[in-house]
Amino acid sequence: MSGTYTILVDPNWDTTGAVTLTLSEEVLGWITPGGASVPVTIARAGQRARLFFNGTAGQRVSINVIGATFTSYNVLLLNPNGSTLANTGGQQFLEPQTLPSTDVYAVLLDPYQAYTGSGTVIVYDVPPDITGSLTINGAALPVTLSVGQKAFLTVAATAGQWITLRGTNSTIGCLEFAFYLPTGGWVSGACGATWQQVTYVSQTGTYTFRLDPYGAYAGSLDVSVTSP
Secondary structure: OOOOOOOOOOOOOOOOOOOOOOOOEEEEEEEEOOOOOOOEOOOOOOOOOOEEEEEEOOOOOEEEEEEOOOOOEEEEOOOOOEEEEEEOOOOOOEEEEEEOOOEEEEEEEEOOOOOOEEEEEEEEEEEEEEEEOOOOOOOOOOEEEEEOOEEEEEEEEOOOOOEEEEEEEOOEEEEEEEEOOOEEEEEEEEOOOOOOOOOEOOOEEEEEEEEEOOOOEEEEEEEEEEEO
């Protein structure tokens, strides 16, 4: 509420001395998912930046901070009531989050301690994940991924087979890929335009091949499965 507030400085025990207090308002602004990035400057110790945006129930958003000069910081996605929906845990990229309701949300850029600096905030409007199927020794499947998107591709395999998962013509800097049955599997990673991973099939069934670009990487690649 509006009024006069009081800051109490209370030394521990019998400690005496002097302290300088800095009182700052948050840096406020608006940002649009899928729209232009917003540059932010935090010049005062203890200050934070809060960027509001309109969100829709079921919409997926992801957040990235580029060119940050803060020594250390956290980025939070806030619910309409101000509670935390998700945070980056000190990283610059927030994986896609699904908004629970149609309302006004906020991105909170919060430097640790008394750090100051600047950075550019981007909120991505993340499309639905891609699904598809592959056939062993069949044609390669072209896949294009936006920031935050993943691809889930199924392939039928027989116990005792050796198969090779292949990625070619990739414009995605680095990505994580996983190959698993509902009972478990493995996860690996790859960087570069061409990569392959040989694996042994221990159970007959339909496997899922998941492609997940690191951070804010996006682009396209051709995916195939061969034997071996």
